[in-house]
Amino acid sequence: MRIALLKVRRDLWQNKGRTILVVLSIAVGVMAIGMITSSNFLLNRQMTESHLSSNPSHAWLYLNGNVDESTVRSLARTDGVAQMEGFTDIGVEWKASPDGEWRDGRIIMIEDYDDQLFDQFKLLNGIWPNDNSVAIEFNSVAGWNTPDVGGTVYFNVNDRARPMVVGGMLRDPFQFPPPFNTDPAFYVTRDVLQSVTGVTGYDTLRFTTTEYSEDNVNQISDEIDDKLQRQGMGVGFTQVLHPEEHFLQDTINGIGLILSVMAIASLGLSTFLVINIINALVTQQISQIGIMKAVGGVTRQIAMLYLAGVIVYGFLSLLVAIPLGALFGDVMARWMLSLLNVPSSSFEVLPATLTLQLVTGLLTPLLAALYPVLRGVAIAVATALRERGLGGGNYGTGWIDRLIGRIRGLPSLAALALRNTFRRPARVALTMLTLTTAGAIFIMVLSTQHSFNSTIDKIFRGFGFEVMVGFEQQQRVDEIIPLIEARPNVELAEMWIFTSGEAHVPGETGPGSVHEIFPRGVPRDTVLFSPELTSGRYLDPEDGRAMLLNQKLAGRMDVSVGDEIIMQIGDGDESTWTVVGLVFDLAGRDQDTAFVFADELAEVQNQVGRGSVVEVRATEDTLAMQKAVEADLLQYFDELGIGVSFTDTAQENRQQARSQFNIITTILLVMTILMAIVGSIGLSGTLSINVIERRREIGVMRAVGASSTDVGRVFSGEGLMLGLISWAQAVPLALLAGPVFVRAIGTAIDFPAVYAPAFQGIWIWFIIVVVLSLVASWLPARRATQISVNESLAYE
Amino acid sequence: MAEVTGKQVVELKDVSKVYEGPAGDIHALREVNLTVGEGEFIGVRGPSGSGKSTLLNMITGIDRPSDGQITIAGQDIVGLNENQLARWRGKQVGVIFQFFQLLPTLTVIENIMLPMEFARAWKAKERPKRAMELLEQVDLADQAFKLPNTLSGGQLQRAAIARSLANDPPLVVADEPTGNLDSKTADRVFALFEGLVDRGVTFMMVTHDNSLAERFPRLLHVADGYLSDKNNGHKA
Structure with a gap:
């Protein structure tokens, strides 16, 4: 088949435009597969490596109070505990210059930086913290403009700026850059911690078990809790960590799944293009097939010839797809790893991805081409040799042709463009499928972004506050509220209770039955609170111990509206609450909030008439106004000597939540x-x-007086027509499939957003598709205008 | 029917061909009987649409009869499937088309070697030599490595003739091979055909050219699907 293969080679070379189109069509899909599989692989590998290399603990116990080193050593002797280490993470105010403004930050302390047991920090630059210097998490410098190594940071110690040299920069696997984190982290020794915050002990315990299992960890946590209860403390919350899986593995798996589906969809669409182009190529070469058959070529030989060409297309596409797939996969993985604070590896072409790309790059086009090639070469030799001249064919016999034929009164060129568009219905259908799918997904991705944002807005609207101030000690409602409402720009204020505790379903005992819960006490006459319910009803002023439970926690506890749960706050008595509704709330450590009436919660806590958080509505819902109110209240409470533990503004919280989800929609938009x-x-x-x-036909048009512009217009018109029709199909498809798409993405990333179509996406895609159509038709139209009468009417 | 002496190369018995068209059935051939002996040089004439090309397509196995029996070089070809026909044709029949039909992406010599490859005739090493010999016979050796689009009409037709002889077939069939050539070139090409016949090849060709038609020892006339033989004038 040497000569026959020469034909393959020359066909490819002499039709460079077509070859490039086929190669690009295959390459885009294969590149998407390579990009996604390599980025998924790199993400998983680097996350696992980073996790394992940090010597991960099995659990973090967040304590209701602080313990000293000797208590840690004593608790480390609990049955089943392999090793235990104390850890402190508390809020601090800092600034980068003596005359700067105080900003929120975290101050973190472990006993011995040179001999860390778990979740180890890695020193990247400078020295470990000592009594004269602190270290900084490396994301803080770019994320919050903290001083770099060698600079000075100022901590708020009793309203005075305490300077500390930044001596080192480290990586803490549990710290993230913005928008996944709100504050920078500073690392200090015990003495520095004490001098800055007055705290000496640990508020968190980290430990490993002799035999890991979630049940085992929870059981040990309960035992430690019992021991601490005897000292007047307890475990507020237990975070169980899998020793072999990064703690964000599930989220990344969800995103990876979505991207894989989109990569496969891209490959599917490019397969359709290959079918289209090979079909056309075979059709175009029908007379050559006839000649080869006439001189003795059998079907198998001729089919092999075209399939060999397809394999060459596949190989050429791999030359493009493999390096680009590896490169973009690396870029994507690096970007996502940087968001997760996981170190990247150096650039590499992964053997598994390479194999997958080789298989898809060669097999997919081959399978796609099989049907058009076999159908094309099966043509009878007489039929093949009859294919010549104009006026033949079966145009006008199909219903589409007849339907379009009824459209009268169009200028000739417009009619020609319109009728030509549908001359090859199968080809048009495949082309349309790719454009329609791309358009529908584009609109759905924008709808996803819009749904996420509007859901976040709804959540924040539902909670009503614009500025939130948390107090270090519970405050009397009747004293604080009038003070706040008298402040400038404050429209109204409500006193809430924020606390944490444990909850379980009545009758359920044993490991895993107890869940962390963050109850929020809502004033009975609340004006601010009108949350988004996913089922049930709102709290009724007549209710007693009724509860709106976070739907995610409800799912974990397997309770629904009408069920009762038992809650224990600190070491207080257990109380029973009836779930009357489920709410969608992003707050809590893992969306584990619950809303009850404040007076009922205060009674359980023996703190009647008091609250811990004030929620404020300002006179204007702008970030500037919220920041002004926040600053005013901070200064005011400072003057009053009332300790403030935290402040929040709705605009910033909303923006942070939006930014987190925008990362996902950005990835989807890339695809x-x-x-x-x-x-x-x-x-x-x-x-x-x-x-x-x-x-x-072009030759005939030219012969009867068509100018280059006329010929160009026919093909541009055809391209525009196809683009607009695909748009018209994409819109209803996107609107119909949008809710399912948004739900699927929401399920994958654990964010059950409420569907809200982005109608502006429809018009953005309209503009894109018009531009794409004109750009895509420019080259073919130009080629058409360059065909001379002689050339086009000459027979091959 | 003309009397055939020696070995029969072509034998058609009651061959009919009907095409279904939008305006009803078209009878391209009606109960045609024909016998052609080895080494005969036969011309086929007839008005446009009379069935000449259909007749040649029946003989080359390019098209199938609606009815009747066709035996070429001792092989009943009606029962063969497309692939069997292609293999058979590659070895037994050389086909020359009016529009030359050389593959545009292969050089002249490669076009000639292609049927050898398909039929696996000649050893791979021998094929270039064989192709060059054929090109020399048609006086085209100097154009061997050129692409078809650089050749004149006469050169293309000579290349097509060389290709038809690639596997040394006993029968060569040509459909208006001089139709697209000027009279001088047509004359040269015709002389080539005569040379082939002299070497024992059976040759059938359709022509519209009166002056060339005179030069055939035997001339068939096709009109409305009926075949008549000029030598004895009766319906075949």
Whole structure:
């Protein structure tokens, strides 16, 4: 088959435009597969490596109070505990210059930085913290403009700026850059911790078990809790960590799944393009197939010839797809790893990805081409040799042709463009499929972003506050509220109770039955609180111990509306509450909030008439106003000598929540852009094929007086027509499938957003598709205008 | 029917061909009987649409009869499937088309070697030599490595003739091979055909050219699907 293969080679070389189209069509899909599989692989590998290399603990116990080193050593002797280490993480105010403004930060302390047991920090630059210097988490410098190594940071110690040299920079696997974190982290020794905050002990215990299992960890946590209760303390919350899986593995798996689906969709769309182009190529070569058959070529030999060409297309596409897939996969993995604070590895081409790309790059086009090739070469030799000249074919016999034929009164060129568009219904359908799918996904991705944002807005609207101030000690409601409402720019204020405790379903005991819960006490006459319910009803002023439970916690506890749960706050008595509704709330450590009437909660806590958090509505819902009110209240409470533990503004919280979800929609948009590229390659390919097929028609048009502009307009018009029709199909498809798409993404990332279609996405895609259509048709149209009468009417 | 002496190369018995068209059935051939002996040089004439090309397509196995029996070089070809026909044709029949039909992406010599490859005729090493010999026979050796689009009409047709002889077939069939050539070139090409016949090849060709038609020892006339033989004038 040496000569036959020469034909393959020259066909590819002499039709460079077509070859490039096919190669790009395959390459985009194969590149997407490579990009996603390599980024998924790199993410998982680096996360696991980073997790394992930090010598992960099995649990973090957040304590209701502080313990000293000897208590830690004593608790470390609890049955089942392998090793235990104390850890402190508390809020601090800092600034980068003596005359700067105080900002929130975290101060973190462990006993011995040179001999860390768990979740180890890695020193990147400078020295470990000592009594004269602190270290800083490396994300803090870029994220919050903290001083770099060698600079000075100022901590608020009794309203005075205490300077500390930044001596080192480290990586803490549990700290994230913004927007996944709100404050920078500073690392200090015990003495510095004491001098800055007055605290000497640990508020967190980390330990490993002799035999890891979630049940075992929870059991040990209960035992430690019992021991601490005897000292008037307890475990507020237990966070169990899998020793072999990064703590964000589930989230990354969800995102990885979505991206894999989109990569496969891209490959699917590019497969359609290959079918289209090979189909056209075979159709175009029907007379050559006839000749080969006439001189003795059998079907198998001729089919092998075209399939060999397809394999060459596959190989060429791999030359593009492998390096680009590896490169973009690396870029994507680096970006996501940086958000997770996990170190990246150096650039590499992964053997598994390479193998997958080789298989998909060669097999997919081969399978895609199999049907058009086998169908094309099966043509009877007489039929193949009869294919010549104009006026033949079966145009006008199909219902689409007849339908379009009824549209009268159009200018000739417009009619020609319109009728030509549907001359090859199968080809048009495949081209349309790629463009329509790309358009529908684009609109759905924007709807996802809009749904996420509007859900976040609804949540924040539902909680009503604009500025929130938490107190170190519970405050009397009747004293604080009038004071706050008298402050400038404050419209109204409500006193809430924020606390934490444990909850379990009545009758359930044993490991895993107890869940952390963050109850919020809501004033009975609340004006601010009108949350988004996912089921049940709101709290009724007549209710007693009724509860709105976070739907995510409800899922974990397997309770629904009408069920009762038992709650224990600190070491107080257990109390029984009836779940009357489920709410969607992003707050809590893991969306484990519950809303009850403040007076009922205060009674359980023996703190009647007091509250811990004030929620304020300002006269204007702007960030500037919220910041002004926040600053005023901070200063005011400072003057009053009332300790403030935290402040929040709704605008900043909302922005942070939005930023986190925007990262996911950005990744989705990147994949959608890939699909749009596949779509426009498909459109360009279809139009190029049409130009090649209609050389004779173009010649006839030229012969009867068509100018280059006229010829160009026919093909541009055809491209525009296809683009607009695909848009018209994408819109209803996106609106119909949008809710399912948003729900699927929400399920994958554990964010059950309420569907809200982004209608502006429809018009953005309209503009994109018009531009894409014109760009995609430009080259084929230009080629059409360059065909001379002689050339087009000459017979091959 | 003309009397055939020696070995029969072509034998058609009651061959009919009907095409279904939008305006009803078209009878391209009606109960045609024909016998052609080894080494005969036969011309086929007839008005446009009379069935000449259909007749040649029946003989080359390019098309199938609606009815009747066709035996070429001792092989009943009606029962063969497409692939069997292609293999058979590659070895037994050389086909020359009016529009030359050389594959545009192969050089002249490669076009000639292609049927050898398909038929696995000749050893791979021998094929270039064989192709060059054929090109020399048609006086085209100097154009061997050029692509078809650089050749004139006459050169293309000579290349097509060389290709038809690639596997040394006993029968060569040509459909208006001089139709697209000027009279001088047509004359040269015709002389080539005569040379082939002299070497024992059976040759059938369709022509519209009156002056060339005179030069055939035996001339068939096709009209409305009926075949008549000029030598004895009766319906075949």
